[in-house]
């Protein structure tokens with residue numbers, strides 16, 4: 001479970017927990033409280049610059065709030081960063097930024113190796129994670145030869161190999177063609193069905209809204225709307241996000 005209480009994040013100006021009243025700089029996330037349960041499929045929507053990326057990066061301590069608290073499974077994220085990063089896997093906006101090895105297998109093994117898993121455990125996790133993204137037996141493929149969609153799936157596999165409770169994907173469909181987008185959606189649907197909590201950050205709600213248990217719409221760093229998709233849809237149309245066909249304003 002991820003629990004946020006009054007989280008505020010700012011860039012620039014004076015930083016730090018003691019100067020949250022300094023009005024200089026940009027307030028990227030503004031007093032957000034939120035609880036995400038195990039198994040939940042959550043969509044975080046909002047226009048460019050509304051604070052989506054900054055918000056989700058607080059979930060595993062990548063961004064430390066200037067005010068408020070984040071806890072993961074009951075422990076403050078900043079008190080145990082390893083636990084937070086093991087429980088909350090993250091796939092960044094540009095998957096190339098997070099691929100660290102030259103082959104698929106070495107890349108997916110990187111996380112479990114750092115966790116100190118045994119060789120047998122690493123092999124099992126790599127095989128399971130590649131199966132989950134439909135890339136079984138592609139361990140030896142060189143990263144440089146993969147398409148953008150395949151790289152995205154390797155990045156997802158790398159996060160899955162940590163066996164996280166929550167998987168966060170930041171704009172996972174950017175730059176993907178239609179087959180790759182549908183393939184990633186298919187994988188997310190299967191992961192959710194298998195019990196992983198999936199959190200998708202997007203300004204494009206086509207397709208993904210059908211999978212969501214709940215959607216949060218951000219505007220200027222604040223939660224403008226939160227609820228099941230059917231209830232949130234009307235208000236989401238005011239936020240400048242791309243809605244599924246038939247729901248455009």
Ligand SMILES: Nc1ncnc2c1ncn2[C@@H]1O[C@H](COP(=O)(O)OP(=O)(O)OP(=O)(O)O)[C@@H](O)[C@H]1O
Nearest residue numbers: 011012026028046047048049050051052053054055
């Ligand atoms: N490293 C940074 N330094 C300074 N300002 C930043 C930084 N990262 C984000 N911001 C600012 O914080 C605000 C929120 O940005 P953030 O990237 O969290 O929003 P977003 O909704 O994810 O945007 P996008 O859809 O464009 O990715 C914006 O005003 C942005 O310019």
